[in-house]
Every structure is written in C-alpha cells, then in structure tokens.
Amino acid sequence: MAKPELTASEQPCELKDAAPPPAAGQPTVVDFQSVTKTFDADTPRAFTAIRDVTFAVENIPDIGEFIGILGPSGCGKSTVLRLIAGLAPQFPATSGSVMVHGEPVAEPGPDRGFVFQDYANFPHRTVLDNVAFGLECQQVPEKERRERAREWIAKVGLDPKKDALKYPHQLSGGMNQRVAIARTLIMHPRIILMDEPFGALDPTTRQRMQDLLVTLWRELEATVFFITHDVPEAVYLGDRVFIFTPSPGTIAHQLAVAPPDRPAREMQQETAFLESVRHVRSLLDKLEAEKHNQSP
C-alpha cells in the first residue's frame, strides 16, 4: 500500500492515518522493528522508555521526508532520536532492530546530524569555529572550512562579517540556534534529528526559524525527525506526524499532513490548518485521558 497522497491545493490540511511500513526489500532511510529500550533491566529500578516502536521511512530519491513527533513529556521521543543517532545510554536498544539506510546503527556519525533544544554551542569557540567544527574533525584544510562555514553562517541568516567572530554567550537564543543548525547542516547529513530545537524561543522568532528550517530542508533533501511540544509546529512542518502514547512510549498514530508550502505566519492562520491542529490535539488529549483512567 502506498503512502496516502495529499495535494496541497485540494485539501491543504487533511489528516489521514499513514500507511503501515512498506514491504520488506524496499529501501528505507530509517527502519524501526519492534524496538524496546529498558534501562536497568532486571533490577527493581527497571524503566522502559519505549516499547515496541515500529515505523519505516521510505527512501524517495531527491526528497526527504519531514516527520514531526508529538507526545506527552517523558514518553521516550528523545530515546527514538538518540537510537537513530547512536548516542549512549539510550543506544543500543534492548530489543528490536534499528536500521539506517539498510544497515544497523553502530555508532554516531556526521551523516545523522543532531540539534538540541539548548543549542550546545561550544562556549570556547567563536561562531565561525563552531560551524566549522565538523569539517575540522574531518581535517578539512583551514582555509576551505572557514570559507564553507562563512557560507553557512550566511545561509542561516547571520552576518558572516559581524557575527562570525562572536562567542555564543554574546548571541541571543534565536541566533544561537541558527549557529547550531548551520553547524549540523554544513556536514550535509542525510538525516537531521531535532529535539525540541525551538522550544526555548519566543513565538515570533520561532515562526521565523520554522520558515528558515523549511527552506534549508528543501535544499538539502534530507530526512528530518523533529520533536516538539507545539502541535501547530508539528502540523505545519511535518509531512507526517507521529503521536506517541504516554510512557512507556509507543507510536499510537501516524498521520499524513500537508507539507509547509507557505510561510508559517500565513499558513498557520488558515481554517483548514487550525482544524487539523484541533484534531491532533484531541488525539493527544485522548491518549492522556486513557492513561489517567488506567492509573487512578
């Protein structure tokens, strides 16, 4: 069964339950097969972060999919991202298989970029040296990596002349997140993992960053996994939205939504868009309510 097709012109924001994972043999970007992660297994402190997570992201040539991930706090959304990235202690999974481009994940690498909520820009490096960090690790000659870093500083909307030599503590939250994005994207990752990247930003800055992200994502044709607590953000940015159940998390719904083909401020005002946001919210509320009924 193919993924449900949605054309923006007809039904801009219709929601459909997405297709089940494609049949074996087809190439996939990311493939989770009943992945479970339990910390401190076999001890009284055992804690299951995610349980039986199964999904697949198909490899469509020249187009990357944008996947928004929603779910209550502590439901293991970050665990999914960190398993893809290969970051301990979430990695490796307790059971199930995590495949990236048909290979099991072995260790972190620059092909899977990670953007954190709190930017994690290296405080001892200037903006330029932060952005060039990945190239520096690959021993790209200094002149070339500085040139490329300046290009990316400009691409994320910073001033390559004025801002390049500033330190992170001299920048605002929005500017810092731009640096973090440039630093990740300069490596041309095939997969971009974003863990609530805009969570700490004010609403106006946030919408501007959403537009920037859409532009860059189109250019890179990478697959994006984007965790957020903001329902409109997930619905706006995503091609697909995964909704997680409360802990131990598993995917309750996979929805296909209209891609972001207009600026955030415009599209997020439309009735159809607001209607889908309302629908996603009700799904989330229902999951929360079920949990409370189970544990009185």
Next chain:
Amino acid sequence: MASKFNQWWKRTRTIRDAPSYAEGLLFGAACVGLVLLVWWLLTLGEGDARLVDAYTLPSPRETFESFPELWKRELSRSILISLIRVLGGFLLAAAIGVPLGIVAGSYLRVAAFFKPLVIFGRSIPIAALIPLTMVWFGLGEFNKVMFIFLATIAFVIFDTLNTVHAVPDRFIDTAYTLGARGSRKKGARIAALAGLVYGLLIMLGWHLMRDDPARTLATELTSSGAWIRFTAGFVAGFALWFPIAGHQVLRKVILPLALPDIVNSLRLIFGLAFGYIMLAEVINAKTGIGALIINSQRRGFQEHIYLCLLIITLLAWAIDRSIMLLQRQLFPHIKHGEA
C-alpha cells in the same frame, strides 16, 4: 543630611544591596584601620604601662621600623627559595594530576581504579607526612618538592576529575554527531611533544634540585642517569597525554571546556601548597621564609615574624590576583567571579 543618612542606612540593611566600588574600598580600609588601631592601643606606652608586653606583641612602629634589618637577613632570597620549592612540587603534581584527572573524568573505569588512592590522599593529615618524607627523600630540596607534590597531587586529580565530569553530556553528544573521533596519528605527535617537555623538565629539575656545585650542567648531560631520567619523563608525558590528544572529543571539547575550571582549581591548590611549604620549612629547613620565621623566633626577633606573616599574605594575594588576570586573558568567554 539626615534623610541621606537614612537612605544609606536603609540600603545597608537591604539584603544583597551592592555598595559602589569606592564605598566597598572604604569599608575594607575601615577594617584595616580598626586592626591597626587595636594593635596600636594594645602596645601603647612603655614597659609595664603596656597592655601587652613587647616580647609578645611589638608595636606597629617597632614592627615596621625593623624592615631594613629583615631585608638584610636575605628576605628576598628566602622568598625566592620558598617560591621555587612550591612551584617545583606543584608543577610536578599538576603535570601528573591534570592529565590523569582528565582521562579519569572521561573514562570512568580509570576513575574507579584511582578512587581509593584519591580518597586516601585527600583524607590523610598532610602534616603527618613530613616525618615520612624526611625518611624517604632526605633533608634536602628533594624532600620539600616531594612533600608539596604528595600534599597536592590527590587534590589536583580530584578537582580535575570533577571538573571534567561536570562538562555537560550534550557537548560530547554534539561532538560525536558532528563526526569527532579518535585520531591516533595526531595524538601521537602531540603526545610526543608533551613527552619531550616532560623529559627535559625532569632532567633539568633533577639537576637543579641536587644543588651540588661540583656537578655542572655539562657533567649532568653526559651522565647516563640524566638520560634515563629524560627517557622516564618522555614515557610518562607520552602515556599521560596520548589518551587526551588521541581523541578529538577529549582534545577539542572536554579539555578546552574543562580548562578554565581546572586552572581555577589549580590557583586555589597553589594557595594551599604555599601554606604547606611554610610548615615544611618551619620544621626542617635552613633557608626559605619558613626558616626565616622559626629563626626569628629562636633569636628573639619578634617583629620579623609579624613582618614575614604580612609579606607572605601580600605575596600570596598578589600571586592569586596575577593568575586570575591570566585566566581572564586566556578564557575570554568565561566570566570569572571573585575567589
């Protein structure tokens, strides 16, 4: 006028209300003035009229007027000797403790291995080590340097380890996802350089510590012992720095992120070491400020003891300040608080 005073009084009673720089200085000066005043009052008068006799506490005037005499007793040389001793032991402790702490803070099994030694070294009463160091390292300069080394090494390792451990995980995760990895070739080059420095320092430090005028540098350099020491230093330096230089996450992220705090804790430990050298010198030394103090006491120069205490305090403060200034220069991205 009254209202102004009331305003000032109200601010003074306000919790955490910060005075201006000048007002702060004024309060500091008032403290110094008060101490001098009490000192002056206690030692006012002549003979039995004094509250405290001249032997127990000389008057401020008697004390400061005895400075030229103290200077003639080779004050500056004593200070220099004490400083070199502290620096020798402290540098040795830092040269071993800092890389060890960085490796242990990054690889937690190494930390678990060294934990008993560090707990032991931090809990042992330092003064009790002095008799033992005399047995182990004789009564000369080697004894002083090794005493300072033993007194500080556990603190250096412990502080460095904690600082490294406090580097937030997200920086390490970020580095990994940007492709940071082990780089043995470059690591070996840097570690070899570190080994070279360590070897030379050990070789030359040993020569200086022997303080044997019959042995010139030339005879030292042609002796086989010197080259054995150089080799030992090279191996130690290489082994200590290779794990750090050989991995991009340690070299490019953990070390530079922890370094400001490492330098800060080294500054505090240096202050500690400066206190310990006095102890060692008071007990057993012919030279140095500690020896100057104990000789003053034995020969009845009470004024000189008080002067020495003042000078040591000012010196320690000046050193602390200069390191702090250096920190500001080295790490422009960090705000340095007052000690």
